[in-house]
Amino acid sequence: MKPGDGVETYEAEAQPRLGFFTDTSVCIGCKACEVACKEWNLVPEDGLAWTGHSYDNTGELNANTWRHVAFIEQQAPDPIKQGKQDFRWLMESDVCKHCTHAGCLDVCPTGAIFRTEFGTVVIQDDVCNGCGYCVTACPFGVIGKRERAAASSPAGAGRTSGQSPDVLQTAVASDGLGAITKRELGGDGGMHKCTLCYDRLQNGMEPACAKACPTDSIQFGPLDELVERARERCGDLVEAGVSEARLYLADENDGIGGAGAFFLLLDEPEVYGLPPQPIVPTKNLGTIWGAAAVAAGALAVGVAAAFLRGEE
Amino acid sequence: MGSNMAENHPVGFQWVMEARLKGARVIHVDPRFTRTSAAANLFVSIRAGTDIAFLGGVVNYILENERWFDEYVKHYTNAPVIIDERFKDTEDLDGFFSGFDPEARVYDTSTWHYSGLPVQETAGERSKGGTKGEQSGHGAQAGQFVHGEPPEEDPTLQHPRCVFQLLRKHFRRYTPELVSRVCGCTKEQFLEVAEALCENSGRERTSAIVYSVGWTQHTVGVQYIRTAAIVQLLLGNIGRPGGGIVALRGHASIQGSTDMATLYNILPGYMPMPHAKQDTDLATYIDNHSSTIGWWGHLDAFFTSQLKAFWGEHATKENDFCFDYLPRINADHSTYQTAFDMLDGKVTGFFLLGENPGVGSSHAKLQRLALASLDWLVVRDLYEIESASFWKDAPELETGELETEKIGTEVFLMPAAAHVEKDGAFTNTQRLLQWHFKALEPEGDRRSELWFMYHLGRKLREKLADSDDPRDKPLLELAWQYATSGPYEDPSADQVLREINGVGPDGSALGTYADLKSDGSTASGCWLYVGSYADEENKPARKVPGQEQDWIAKKWGWAWPLNRRILYNRASADPEGKPWSERKKLVWWDTAQKKWVGADNPDFQEEKPPTYVPPNGARAENAIAGDHPFILQSDGRGWLFAAAGLMDGPMPTHYEPHESPFSNPLYSQRSNPTRQLFARRENPYNPAESDAYPYVVWTYRLTEHHTAGGMTRTLPYLAELQPEFFCEVSPELADERELEHGGWATIVTARTAIEARVLVTERMKPLVVDGRKVHHVGVPYHWGTRGLTTGDSGNDLFPVALDPNVHIQEVKAATCDIRPGRRPRGKALTELVASYPRTVGDEA
Amino acid sequence: MSATSPTDALSYYGRPIIKEPVWETDIPLYFFTGGLAGASDLLALGAQLSGNHRLRVSALAAAAAGAAISPYFLIKDLGRPLRFLNMLRVFKVTSPMSVGTWIFSAESATTAVAAACELFSVMPRLRVTAQFFAGLIGPAQATYTGALVAQSVVPAWHEARRELPVLFASSASASAGGAAAILTPAEHAGPARRLGIIGGVAELAASKLMEWRLGKLVGSVYHEGEAGKYTRLATASTLAGTALMALAGRRREGAAAAGTLLLTGSLCKRFAVYHAGKQSARDPHHTSIPQKERGGRAVTQPSSRTGNGSSPSPTTR
């Protein structure tokens, strides 16, 4: 796998590229990864909204959910049971892809998003000005804004917009509750996402989510090794009759130059809420600047034309 | 089966997933499709409450198709033993075994005995003395064994009264067709499971059966596990690596707390609690409960050492080692009976340490009413749980059944230190003790259990110091000296472990329970734990990583007894002591060294050769032959037929749950005749087979929450993952009752009605049972009135109907009605419930 | 309805695949004011070069008003407004917002200088120079916002990357023309009127082209919901404004009405684009279907095993 864009600036300090291989065929949907991530990174609670979408009540990756476990209940043949059952329940733990060509990083106007020496993509919270551009540039809908909360509701500090606050009012009212709600965490107007536990990596530790995953559905390590392992695993599965097994984002020509977090899926990506053929928007940078130049030129021509007839 | 391992034991489930990666086949049998089912290679849905029929079908399949492990069965089980000629089976008596007393609804078990043995007092007899079920069944009747063998046996297994033939007859009607008819699965699904088990058992292979409370929480829970035991014994899957019946237990150290006797009817190490009438003095007690054969033959040494641990120097041979200081039981004091006793004013004060019955116990409303009848209540918990706050927020305040002003209970709420705030050992499901170290000091007033108990004892003793009232002596003479340290004077948990391990005459830590003496020279808190502090080392604290030792990893923690990782592992070798196969070898007899060797510590006398034949008159373990691995049983064998120890029969029988929409297709006796019911107005039951309650309802857990929810509904990171109480129904049921996905439903039983959000899911599928379509309602039971996410409690729906052996509530199968919309409030709620039929006690 | 995710929907419970932009209505307002300022600067420069003093003052006034109010919208929409200046730490061509920040800063600075000189009638040389630079930067200011939204994964924007800058430029022209036509006596407002008309026509044409190129699926958002409302308003206003400008622009009231309509049309167009983006981001099919049709290599399945293939298949044992 290619090194991530910009890692060359580290020169000798550049480290082997680290990342995740998430093998959904052994995920049991325990959400330990979600919780471990929040505990370690002090990510605020994301609202108490019951969705009815199977057991998924977090819904998506966003500023307050950096690992998200998707639950797909479907009337479709179960790949693990190999045709013996026409119903399946797939689970997949999603995360920032730490793209080789990262849209978020490319468009960030403040330099808040940077490439680490491990090839991962991290937002520096103390630089980010909350312009929100990165949100529109991520092909996977990873980054979100931590909405500012009303000062009167510390518990709601972390919630993203659109959720009803009344549940939390009860929460604040009842006594003896966990300290997290009271921590001054959320509501900062900035953008947040998985850091691939930059602090842990710098200390030689495995990211919290991978550490917590009981079934090794989340595997962490040098990306090259992971890709190799994943290919073998996927090949084994296919050979064993799980013909639906496939790798997602394990190829350099995948539109984002390869991902620092790739997946073994048991069906099409969009079933899991993933884009089937993502591309980094800056891939079309030339076209866009070209179009802008043409437009600016056209504007000049238009104005000139307006003056052509001279004064009346 | 009866376990949702991926959701409730996710960390343990990693090994199942690893096994699956290595080619193991994972089969899940559960009424609903869970996260475990999703990860399994095969899923079979059966109606809740029908596992005995399913497993009985497997037994029948094994016997009819001659798939049993012949050598194992003949040598290691009681298959050849001939049973008393007066014994009558349920097949003869239409759902009853011989000896049933319809008045008292208990069995006289004397006809279940091995033929040729004198009749002894057993469980059934004891229960006539006023208690029920406080019998562990170890060791009964061994008197007349000849060279360690029961007097009448037929090694050819042909005798019509031998266990093998009785078993065959008992299960003959459990055909694949019947399984399908009772359980609602297809015949093919059943056959696939049965065949998979058989295929994967024998010399070269083993299968494990995993269960947890999907099995135990039935009025026939113990017999569920018995059926599994029969399957596993027939297939030769006990005592061997990769085999066994794996009971996945609950709270982090629930195994440890049972070992240490949180139950009212046992003392640490599963020794019976003395009974007021029968256990008049030490000698009688020992005589009543020890066995001449097997390790229970040393009950005297275990018990005396325990009394020495309790009362130290005060316990002497002259005063029966303070035997009289022990409390006695004279009746059922199990948890549900106690709740009724509270209602009746017989129990006026109560300690509630780490339990939330106002949400977590069946018929939670009854529990709350019971708590509200107390004079005082001490709650030690991490949070102000519903069982402490009922006086201000119980749902009964809204219906007018309780009024805050009229509740006289004085509640003392004491904050408890959580596990990270204290040292100690957890004993897990596999009997493995693992030490955990305090990570931080408890803040504020939070204190550990150990601190609380120690200082409570200390203060009480201080207050009574001047008393010479004899009734205060048990307290004053307790061995209650503990070194304390730190700002709060915390006693040392390490020292407590050492005390449990026990010491010899020279005061040094003992290494094995074989060294315990009945003369008062040794002291040990729990005989099973002897060795946990051997060589003065806290063995549970050993944490040698797996890669640094062999596969059995004996240097990680410490397992009782004597760090044996697989119980009865003598069975991993054949009668001659050779491994059944190279692939499945574990321990074997080394003829050169003349001892048992192998990866595990042998669960057998190390130097007893396979050829050992006990001389007549041999006692205890010496009376067990060299080819009998089950060293706690009097005959050293695995019991296909439980001649003693059970309240409800020597062989498992399919009975319908207490509340069931069906009659019993096998017998006219519908439910377990000995199940424990409480005929009281506060505890109404749904009439059986009632049209008013057409659906099967049961409860279970979600990964995201823990039991009564006190520890998870209060945490934002967990509350957000399952933020509302919901019930699960199939699309078909949703259509039938016009339930809307995401909307509300009201679930009604004779106890009350509760409301839940509706999750319509294909994971719930109606089953065709006995030609009739039956729908299920699934209810996670984690919610209550407090915390970040609140909701009605699933347990408000369930009655008190118990297993007769262990008094566990039937919350895994009952009946209900379900209707769209939210439940009525206030008085209208009680009116709605009153409009449904109800019965009191058992009219079946 | 149930917890079951439909198999034919190519999505996860209909949830969006990408995030909806977090920008609030300040952003389309900024697009409008920024565009107005940029195009007006150029108009002012044209007026200066052609010696139309009256028109130059009007255009400069419009530019100055646009440039003065733009930072308010721009900064207000930041999650952390005080950190606006962090954008001036870097210059990144990969980020139209970064480039745009510099453009915008230069444009507003030069416009401010020109306007101040004009207002206080001081330093005419500086004014001319400032005006000159503002006029040069103006087109960039009027178009970069189109590039900015195009440079995103939002289908209704990214897929319109070729047309959006032109659309924004023409819309800016229409608004600048309209504004100057209102502020300038008819006899001096000829170029303004013509710019309004050119802009209006171009805006209508660019919109049509864009929708056509976006195709049925993604293009349809411009006619649905909020975006549809604004599209209709924008089309009606611009159409009417252009026509009125052509027919009655020489009369003061006609010019005022036409200018107002053009301004409204331009503003509504930005709102239409803004909402179209939000709506298409919300619809997972807008993301997944075009991507699927495009094909690529995000998904790979090892047809034959890599490596030496010697490890046995785990399920054969």
Ligand SMILES: Nc1nc2c(c(=O)[nH]1)N[C@H]1C(S)=C(S)[C@@H](COP(=O)(O)OP(=O)(O)OC[C@H]3O[C@@H](n4cnc5c(=O)[nH]c(N)nc54)[C@H](O)[C@@H]3O)O[C@H]1N2
């Ligand atoms: N996350 C989490 N983990 C836990 C707990 C928790 O609350 N949350 N609790 C802990 C405790 S205290 C315990 S005891 C264990 C319990 O662990 P489990 O026994 O796994 O817990 P349950 O979910 O109550 O029940 C298991 C399954 O039994 C099924 N079932 C119900 N009736 C029947 C039946 O008649 N036959 C069969 N075959 N299955 C049936 C249910 O559908 C359910 O899927 O979990 C422990 N682990």
Ligand SMILES: Nc1nc2c(c(=O)[nH]1)N[C@H]1C(S)=C(S)[C@@H](COP(=O)(O)OP(=O)(O)OC[C@H]3O[C@@H](n4cnc5c(=O)[nH]c(N)nc54)[C@H](O)[C@@H]3O)O[C@H]1N2
């Ligand atoms: N319907 C239905 N009912 C059931 C079951 C079911 O499957 N269905 N399952 C049953 C089973 S298996 C179980 S185990 C029970 C569980 O039921 P309970 O034991 O009543 O429920 P928990 O919520 O586990 O209660 C434990 C309490 O201990 C507190 N706690 C934690 N650590 C400590 C500590 O160190 N010290 C002290 N003092 N307190 C502490 C926690 O905050 C929590 O409130 O529920 C039973 N009830």
Ligand code: SF4
């Ligand atoms: S997945 Fe999105 S947020 Fe993560 S690096 Fe790629 S573009 Fe950035």
Ligand code: SF4
């Ligand atoms: S919101 Fe923050 S991180 Fe995202 S692009 Fe803007 S400055 Fe960069």
Ligand code: SF4
């Ligand atoms: S790597 Fe760290 S930050 Fe990223 S999801 Fe895992 S735990 Fe969270």
Ligand code: SF4
């Ligand atoms: S921790 Fe692992 S198994 Fe659990 S949900 Fe996350 S990825 Fe799946």
Ligand code: SF4
């Ligand atoms: S909660 Fe604790 S005990 Fe339960 S599975 Fe997780 S790690 Fe194990």
Ligand SMILES: [Mo]
């Ligand atoms: Mo439990």
